[in-house]
Amino acid sequence: DAGITQSPRHKVTETGTPVTLRCHQTENHRYMYWYRQDPGHGLRLIHYSYGVKDTDKGEVSDGYSVSRSKTEDFLLTLESATSSQTSVYFCAISVRQGEAYGYTFGSGTRLTVV
């Protein structure tokens, strides 16, 4: 099983402050993803990465930036947190399994913006 850890697990922050969430994997997988999960919306892709310094936007990328300077770390930054970014954030990796890709998710980060 791919070792994937997210930090922090919980965070409360004030509106307007910058916040960085970290996703760390131990097996040099190429593809990494950041999702947010909200009631009524399910999981939505924020940003993804297909290699070091190779990232692209997902469907809800406004207000978020990412960086991947090392294969093992994928950082999600909220430059100026807003209450609408209160959510549960999940990191994931995907690994090719035959013709398709299997996914492993991190344990999630619960972020509250007050």
Add this chain to the structure above:
Amino acid sequence: KNEVEQSPQNLTAQEGEFITINCSYSVGISALHWLQQHPGGGIVSLFMLSSGKKKHGRLIATINIQEKHSSLHITASHPRDSAVYICAVVPSGGSNYKLTFGKGTLLTVNP
């Protein structure tokens, strides 16, 4: 309209009952995933399907590519099966490593 629709949204069952959760999608796909999320918990991958049927313990997943439909069955349900079950597809013809998710089915199994 969401590309992936799950039904029912909520399901309550008694322990021992046979459970079926359905997933319909509107696009061509290369694979379909079933995921499980316990309350307040992380997300666990149960199955990845591109055709046919897969079984793991009391869980069975089937897919009909022509009808664009998949089902997740739980036999002899147990309270520990209470969770949100999420269907997700990988659309074909595009990036085959990006998922499109359904909104999930909340299953509650009472003792």
